[in-house]
Amino acid sequence: MTTATALIPGPAGNPLVGSLFDLTRRPLRTYLAAHRDHGDVVRFRVGPPGLRVEFYGVFSPEGVQQVLGSEAANFRKENAFYDELRSSVGNGLLTSQDGDYQRQRRLVQPLFTRRRVDGYAGAVAQEARALTERWNAIPVGGGGGVVDAAEEMSRFALRAVARILFGADVEEAVAVVDRSFPVLGEYVWDRGFAAIRIPRTWPTPSNRRGAEAQRALYAVCDRIIAERAARGDLDEDADDLLTLLGRARGEDGEQLDPAELRDQVLVFLLAGHETTATSLAFALHLLATHPEQRKLAQQEAETVLAGREPTAADLESLPYITRVLKESMRLYPAAALVGRRAVAETVIDGYVIPAGAQVVVSPLVTHRHPAHWPDPERFDPDRFLPEQEKERHRYAWYPFGGGPRACIGQHFAMLESVLSLGVLLRDFEMEAVDERVALAQGITLRAASPMRIRVTARGAAGLAG
Ligand code: HEM
Numbered sequence: 001m002t003t004a005t006a007l008i009p010g011p012a013g014n015p016l017v018g019s020l021f022d023l024t025r026r027p028l029r030t031y032l033a034a035h036r037d038h039g040d041v042v043r044f045r046v047g048p049p050g051l052r053v054e055f056y057g058v059f060s061p062e063g064v065q066q067v068l069g070s071e072a073a074n075f076r077k078e079n080a081f082y083d084e085l086r087s088s089v090g091n092g093l094l095t096s097q098d099g100d101y102q103r104q105r106r107l108v109q110p111l112f113t114r115r116r117v118d119g120y121a122g123a124v125a126q127e128a129r130a131l132t133e134r135w136n137a138i139p140v141g142g143g144g145g146v147v148d149a150a151e152e153m154s155r156f157a158l159r160a161v162a163r164i165l166f167g168a169d170v171e172e173a174v175a176v177v178d179r180s181f182p183v184l185g186e187y188v189w190d191r192g193f194a195a196i197r198i199p200r201t202w203p204t205p206s207n208r209r210g211a212e213a214q215r216a217l218y219a220v221c222d223r224i225i226a227e228r229a230a231r232g233d234l235d236e237d238a239d240d241l242l243t244l245l246g247r248a249r250g251e252d253g254e255q256l257d258p259a260e261l262r263d264q265v266l267v268f269l270l271a272g273h274e275t276t277a278t279s280l281a282f283a284l285h286l287l288a289t290h291p292e293q294r295k296l297a298q299q300e301a302e303t304v305l306a307g308r309e310p311t312a313a314d315l316e317s318l319p320y321i322t323r324v325l326k327e328s329m330r331l332y333p334a335a336a337l338v339g340r341r342a343v344a345e346t347v348i349d350g351y352v353i354p355a356g357a358q359v360v361v362s363p364l365v366t367h368r369h370p371a372h373w374p375d376p377e378r379f380d381p382d383r384f385l386p387e388q389e390k391e392r393h394r395y396a397w398y399p400f401g402g403g404p405r406a407c408i409g410q411h412f413a414m415l416e417s418v419l420s421l422g423v424l425l426r427d428f429e430m431e432a433v434d435e436r437v438a439l440a441q442g443i444t445l446r447a448a449s450p451m452r453i454r455v456t457a458r459g460a461a462g463l464a465g
Contacts, residue, residue, distance in 0.1 A: 007351075008041055008042070008043040008056065008351050009038040009039060009042065009043065010034065010038055010042045010043035010044055010045065011030075011033075011034055011037070011038065011042075011044065012045075013044075013045060013046075016048055016049075017046070017047060017048055018044070018045035018046045018047060018052060019044050019045060019046055020046045020047055020195060023044065023046060023193075024193055027337065027441050028336060028364060028439055028441055028445075031057060031059075031337070031360075031362050031364065031365050032364070032365055032368065034057055035057070035059045035365045035369070039059075040058070040059045040060035040063055040349050041056060041057070041058055041059070041060075041063060041348055041349050041351045041353075042056065042057040042059070043055075043056055044056070044057065047195065053358070054357065055357060055358035055359065055360065056353055056357055056358070056359050056360070057359075057360050057361075057362065057365070058348055058349075058353075058359055058360070058361050059361070059362060059365045059366050059369065060349055060366070060369070061366060061369070061372060061393035061394070061395035061396045062349065062393070062395070063348045063349050063361075064361045064366055064395040064398060064402070065393075065394065065395040065402070066346065066348055067340055067348070067359055067361050068338070068340075068361065068395070068398070068401055068402040068403040068405070068406075069394075069395070069402050069403035070403075071346055072403040072404050072405070073344075074342055074343055074344040074346045075340035075341065075342055075343070075346075075359060076097065076340060076341050076343055077095070077097060077339075077340060077341075077405070078097075078340075078341040078343075079192075079339045079340075079341055079358055080191070080192050080193070080194075080197065081188070081189075081192030081193065081339060082095055082192075082339070083192075084187075084188045084191045084192040085188055085192070085270075087200065088184055088187065088188050088210065088214055089184070089188075089214075089217075089263065089266040089267060089270055090259070090262065090263030090266055090267070091260075091263055092104070092260075092263035092264045092265075092266060092267030092268075093105060093108055093264060093267050093408065094267045094270070094271050095267070103250070103254065104256070104260070104264070105408075106250055107245075107248040107249075107250055107254070107255070107256060108245065108248065108264065108408065109408065110248070111241060111244050111245065111248065112408050112409065112411065112412065114411055117312075117411045117412045117415060118312035118313075118415070119239065119312075120164045120412060120415070120416075121310065121311050121312040121415060121419060123160060123163040123164050124160055124310075124415065124416045124419050124420060125309045125310050125311070125419065125423075126163065127156060127159045127160045127163060127420070128156075128310070128419065128420040128423040128424070129309065129423070130159070131152070131156050131420070131423075131424070132423060132424065132427045132428075135147060135152075135424075135427075135428060135455050135457075136427075136457055138455075145454070145455055145456075146433055146452050146453070146454050146455075147452065147453055147455055148450055148451055148452050148453075149280075149281040149284040149285050149288075149447075149451040149452070149453050150277070150278075150281045150446060150447045150451045152281075153276075153277040153278075153280040153281040153284065154273070154274065154277040154281070155178075156277070156280070156420065157272075157273050157274070157275075157276040157277035157280065157416070158174060158177060158178060158269075158273045158277070159174055160276070160416050160420070161268060161269060161272040161273050161276070162174050162177065162269065163240075164240060164241050164412070165240060165241045165242050165265060165268055165269070166224060166240055166242055167238055167239075167240030167242070167243070168238075168240075169224050169227075172220065172223075172224065173220055173221075173224065176216050176217060176219075176220040177217065177220070177269055177273075179213075179216070180212075180213040180214075180216045180217045181213070181217070181269065181270070181273070183209055183210070183212075183213040184210060184213040184214055184217065185270075185274070185442060185443045186442060187206060187209065187210035187213070188210075188443060189442045189443050190206070191210075217266060218262065218266075221262045221265050221266060222258070222262055224242065225242070225246075225258055225261055225262060225265075226258075228242065228243065228246060229246075229258070241268065242261070242265060245261055245264055245265075246261060268409070270443070271407070271409060272409050272412070272413070274334065274443065274444040274446065275334040275335065275413065275444055276334075276413050276416055276417060277334075278332060278334035278444050278445055278446055279325060279328055279329050279332070279334055279399075279413070279417055280325075280417050280420065280421065281446075281447065281451060282328045282331065282332035282447075283324055283325050283328035283417070283421055284421070284424070284430065284453060285432065285434075285437060285447075285451050285453070286324070286327070286328055286331070286379050287324065287425070287430060288430045288431055288432035288453045289432045289435055290379055293324065293379065293381060294425075294430065296320055297320055297321050297324055297421075297425050298425045298426070298458075300318055300319075300320045300321055300422075300425075301318070301321065301421075301422045301423070301425035301426040302426055304317045304318055304422065305422050305423065305426045306426070310419040310422055310423060312415060312419075314419065314422065315414070315415055315418055315419070318418050318419075318422050320381065321418050321421050321422055321425070322384075322414070322418050323381035323382065323383075323384040323385070324381045324421070325414070325417050325418060325421065326381070326383075326384040326397070327379060327380065327381040327383060327384060329397075329399040330367045330373070330383070330397055330399070331367065331368075331377075331379065332364075332439075332445055333363035333364055333367060333399040333445065334399065334444045334445050335363060335399065335401065335444065335445075336362060336363060336364035336441060336444075336445040337360055337361075337362050337364070337441065338360070338361050338362070338363070338401060339358065339359070339360050340358075340359050340360075340361075341356070341357070341358055341359070342354065342355055342356065342357045342358075342359055343355060343356075363397075363398055363399050364445070366395065366396065366397075366398070367396075367397060367399075369396065372392065372393060372396040373396070400413075426458070427457065427458055428455040428456060428457060428458055429455070429456040429457075429458050430453050430454070430455055431453065431454045431456075432452075432453055432454075433450075433452035433453060433454055434449065434450050434451055434452050436449075437449055437450075437451050
């Protein structure tokens with residue numbers, strides 16, 4: 001039996017603006033409460049009467065599978081957030097659709113095969129070594145240096161993705177991206193969810209800041225791309241992602257033009273930086289607050305990585321650290337909310353989602369669904385033991401999305417995260433300074449309060465001793 005749209009349950013919200021303030025001020029709490037109070041498909045009403053819009057949250061693994069996977073053709077990346085993202089970082093793989101998208105994915109996909117990605121392990125190892133050197137150089141107060149895990153992992157993940165993208169030109173890019181991306185990210189997020197969007201051309205302080213950040217990012221990418229083009233084939237040995245993207249050819253000789261190349265680079269920086277940083281930062285925080293699991297992870301890191309740099313082949317020998325990361329991404333999925341527009345009426349969990357409606361799926365909510373995750377708030381990496389994973393619905397855990405638009409960088413993200421976490425665990429003792437961390441939602445989920453960890457060199461087994 002199906003139930004009409006009007007009968008889909010949902011919060012009434014405020015009489016004047018519906019759930020507008022709840023969703024803009026505390027989106028994560030609002031989605032979690034809506035699921036708890038109203039179930040797997042929830043109708044939200046937003047805005048004043050007369051201008052009110054409705055949209056739907058879909059939280060069951062089965063429903064998410066329909067939206068992202070089996071009926072993905074009914075759900076397109078069309079909403080104000082994607083419009084803003086496209087205006088700010090261009091029409092790259094994350095934002096493009098239809099023919100443009102098919103073409104780009106065909107050209108880019110071969111650069112993200114497992115074999116290719118394994119080749120980026122050297123860049124990850126190099127950045128992980130730089131990080132341990134940095135932590136070792138922190139002046140040690142009473143029993144260890146204090147670092148903010150969120151800041152440290154943001155810096156590390158940016159350097160790692162910039163290194164695989166730009167190779168030798170990493171420093172030039174990192175400085176600009178570090179300054180400009182947070183500004184642009186906030187601008188896109190604020191505009192994407194604003195009740196009223198002021199035209200980008202109006203000279204408001206926010207528009208000026210957004211435009212300046214965008215100019216700086218475009219300029220550095222364009223400059224590096226132009227320098228590469230000028231060097232031409234002299235640089236045959238270069239194997240960074242930018243060079244490979246520039247050389248990528250389709251079957252009929254199709255290739256990315258310089259603007260498309262820049263758009264892809266920006267998308268990789270955007271999609272591959274704060275996402276991985278969030279996963280790593282929360283993994284560190286969880287380990288720092290859970291001594292028993294930390295010990296198991298440290299033992300594995302010491303045994304597998306004793307006295308040497310990590311390689312891609314180590315990934316398979318670090319199953320516990322992999323489980324820690326998966327559990328960290330369950331509790332704190334960097335892409336906590338994923339939006340689509342229904343272009344055809346679709347029945348989900350017995351409810352009719354009308355054509356034209358905006359739909360949100362939320363890894364954060366599904367990952368805490370009590371029917372699929374017993375005691376959902378508890379940190380327990382063993383939920384990801386192979387026998388337990390096998391029992392679970394494919395879409396009970398989907399930090400990388402799913403279906404045709406699933407994350408192209410997921411293998412790289414896992415490789416980077418597991419290897420670097422292994423190195424840090426091998427080299428440092430960790431203890432939480434901040435036991436509790438508040439969450440905030442921007443383009444990615446992040447910590448809204450300090451996430452400090454006391455780190456002390458462990459000596460013996462590691463390189464750092
Ligand atoms: C822990 C780290 C990461 C997480 C949690 C993550 C999450 C996601 C999610 C949920 C999507 C799907 C978005 C949607 O369906 O609307 C996505 C797409 C994408 N991600 Fe990631 N990502 C991560 C790391 C990376 C990295 C390292 C890269 C690149 C180097 C990357 C590049 C992309 C791209 C290009 C897309 C668009 C793919 C397409 O539409 O074909 N991501 N990511």
